[in-house]
Amino acid sequence: MPEERTYLIERNGLTLKNELDASSPKFLRDRYAIAGVGETTYSRGSGRSTRALGTWAVRNAMRDAGMEPGDIDGMLSYSGNDSTFAPFIAGDLGIRLNFYMDVHGGGSSTEALVGIAMGVIEAGLCKTVAIFRAMNGYSEVRIGGTGARSAPPVTGDQLHSRAYGWQAAGQMFSQTFMRHMYDYGTTPEQVAMVKVAHSHHASNNPKALYPKRVTVEDVLNSRFIVKPLHLMDCCIESDNATAIVVTRAERARDCPRPLVLIRSVAGRVCKPRSDMHYQHGPISTVAGHYAKDILWPNAGLGPGEVDITGSYDAFTFTTLLQLEDYGFCKKGDGGGYVSDGTIQLGGKRPNNTSGGHLCEGYTHGMSMVIENVRQLRGEADDSCPAGQDGKRQHTFDYSEGGCRQVKDAEITANLGWAIPGTGSAMVLRKG
Amino acid sequence: MIYQRDTMAYDKPLPVIDNESRPFWDGCREGKLMLQHCAECGAWVFYPRVLCTACHSERLEWEEASGEGVIHSFTICHRPAGPAFAGETPYVVALIDLKEGPRMMSNIVGADPESVRIGQSVRVTFEKATEEVTLPKFKVIS
Numbered sequence: 001m002p003e004e005r006t007y008l009i010e011r012n013g014l015t016l017k018n019e020l021d022a023s024s025p026k027f028l029r030d031r032y033a034i035a036g037v038g039e040t041t042y043s044r045g046s047g048r049s050t051r052a053l054g055t056w057a058v059r060n061a062m063r064d065a066g067m068e069p070g071d072i073d074g075m076l077s078y079s080g081n082d083s084t085f086a087p088f089i090a091g092d093l094g095i096r097l098n099f100y101m102d103v104h105g106g107g108s109s110t111e112a113l114v115g116i117a118m119g120v121i122e123a124g125l126c127k128t129v130a131i132f133r134a135m136n137g138y139s140e141v142r143i144g145g146t147g148a149r150s151a152p153p154v155t156g157d158q159l160h161s162r163a164y165g166w167q168a169a170g171q172m173f174s175q176t177f178m179r180h181m182y183d184y185g186t187t188p189e190q191v192a193m194v195k196v197a198h199s200h201h202a203s204n205n206p207k208a209l210y211p212k213r214v215t216v217e218d219v220l221n222s223r224f225i226v227k228p229l230h231l232m233d234c235c236i237e238s239d240n241a242t243a244i245v246v247t248r249a250e251r252a253r254d255c256p257r258p259l260v261l262i263r264s265v266a267g268r269v270c271k272p273r274s275d276m277h278y279q280h281g282p283i284s285t286v287a288g289h290y291a292k293d294i295l296w297p298n299a300g301l302g303p304g305e306v307d308i309t310g311s312y313d314a315f316t317f318t319t320l321l322q323l324e325d326y327g328f329c330k331k332g333d334g335g336g337y338v339s340d341g342t343i344q345l346g347g348k349r350p351n352n353t354s355g356g357h358l359c360e361g362y363t364h365g366m367s368m369v370i371e372n373v374r375q376l377r378g379e380a381d382d383s384c385p386a387g388q389d390g391k392r393q394h395t396f397d398y399s400e401g402g403c404r405q406v407k408d409a410e411i412t413a414n415l416g417w418a419i420p421g422t423g424s425a426m427v428l429r430k431g
Numbered sequence: 432m433i434y435q436r437d438t439m440a441y442d443k444p445l446p447v448i449d450n451e452s453r454p455f456w457d458g459c460r461e462g463k464l465m466l467q468h469c470a471e472c473g474a475w476v477f478y479p480r481v482l483c484t485a486c487h488s489e490r491l492e493w494e495e496a497s498g499e500g501v502i503h504s505f506t507i508c509h510r511p512a513g514p515a516f517a518g519e520t521p522y523v524v525a526l527i528d529l530k531e532g533p534r535m536m537s538n539i540v541g542a543d544p545e546s547v548r549i550g551q552s553v554r555v556t557f558e559k560a561t562e563e564v565t566l567p568k569f570k571v572i573s
């Protein structure tokens with residue numbers, strides 16, 4: 001193996017670890033913004049095509065950004081043979097594209113595509129990029145992967161897994177969860193608190209598909225899907241589309257909504273042996289362990305300065321593992337961190353204040369970015385009454401059916417999960 | 432010894448055998464767990480590929496492995512991976528640290544799933560699926 005170079009070099013007034021440092025130039029910090037966010041209703045059975053859903057979501061994000069079709073000239077989407085590509089959505093909205101790309105992928109794509117959007121705008125390919133994810137994750141291609149997804153023949157990387165009944169996401173990740181319990185003594189009761197917290201958040205989110213508050217006992221009494229995952233440790237399946245608009249900070253200043261700046265992005269960072277992540281031990285460490293070394297230096301801040309996290313909750317465990325590996329607590333202490341009240345509204349650093357994928361709806365990550373943007377604007381869409389200026393008057397009373405706006409939220413971190421071995425992340429700040 | 436499944440027709444997903452993996456599957460049919468071993472740096476390589484992952488040498492030679500290992504982690508699937516596995520639940524999908532080094536995925540068979548533990552010693556056993564494919568599975572020996 002080549003010797004790792006560890007000398008320090010100075011560039012743009014910042015010290016980089018070495019010449020191979022993959023972090024993006026620091027001068028893009030705060031230079032880009034998320035100017036618009038939008039989504040469709042979250043449903044189980046949309047009765048609409050992914051083309052219709054995607055068109056609605058992008059239109060909603062454009063309206064939020066105060067933009068006309070002529071203002072958008074770039075488009076990015078992600079999917080897994082279950083959606084509609086960008087040119088169709090653009091065509092339906094009267095948008096002429098100077099750049100588009102549709103990439104393969106699910107969770108961890110949103111943050112990575114924000115990074116790509118910044119890059120292509122920076123390179124002069126286009127000016128403003130709409131990013132969308134449109135899916136009928138309940139009525140068409142179920143994300144659990146045991147329906148339509150189980151049909152294709154076994155080739156490539158699946159040669160040595162599919163034959164053994166290793167297919168759905170829960171099956172793919174559970175060995176990691178089991179090993180974490182073994183290595184660190186993490187308990188099912190601790191992990192269940194992620195679902196409890198997110199269900200409390202969802203109860204204050206009129207959009208949430210599952211707004212009912214649950215208890216640790218509810219989670220532990222639900223049936224096993226793949227041990228150690230109970231039914232309630234698993235996210236929901238839903239039909240919906242979500243969209244965001246990325247543009248330069250100076251352009252976003254002209255938009256109607258409060259400014260939200262992109263501080264730092266890490267995109268699809270992988271563990272060693274990205275072909276079969278579990279071949280590289282310890283498997284209870286996930287990609288965030290590596291992504292954090294790009295995310296925090298680029299952001300110029302650390303986990304201690306973050307007010308809200310959006311740690312991807314495909315399962316209760318994924319939230320825990322990422323919070324731990326991004327440094328929100330000591331490695332191995334994730335069980336304590338997610339169960340001591342920190343991640344709940346009213347706690348020190350709430351996670352997934354919308355209810356996330358466990359309770360609000362499943363969007364492969366984008367809804368968690370949308371939520372953090374609204375939080376930084378001070379515009380969480382809860383049931384608090386609107387004042388005379390039309391702005392919501394948040395009560396900061398987090399009891400059931402109440403407020404979910406975090407007081408004085410300045411900095412958020414999204415931690416996107418694809419698999420234990422691959423993840424993306426993004427830090428946003430109030431402009 | 433190769434265990435013959437008593438199913439009428441095998442309907443679970445099967446590997447599409449390619450030139451890189453053929454010796455592995457040929458070995459399984461003969462009741463041997465074959466791994467690639469690098470003639471230049473001595474690394475053991477799984478799953479089958481064209482270059483050594485450690486030194487990029489092309490000199491990967493097929494050798495019979497001990498078939499012994501330790502359970503690194505596992506999961507008990509109460510919900511099947513598609514209808515073909517419905518009759519198998521609950522079944523154990525495990526990661527096995529082979530004595531030679533590589534970590535391999537397989538099923539733990541012949542044991543009550545609830546008795547399976549991380550750290551247990553296991554030994555390979557073979558299950559014939561079709562004329563072409565025999566799958567390596569593992570039995571707990573401690």
Ligand SMILES: [Zn+2]
Pocket residue numbers: 469470471472473474483484485486487488
């Ligand atoms: Zn070698």
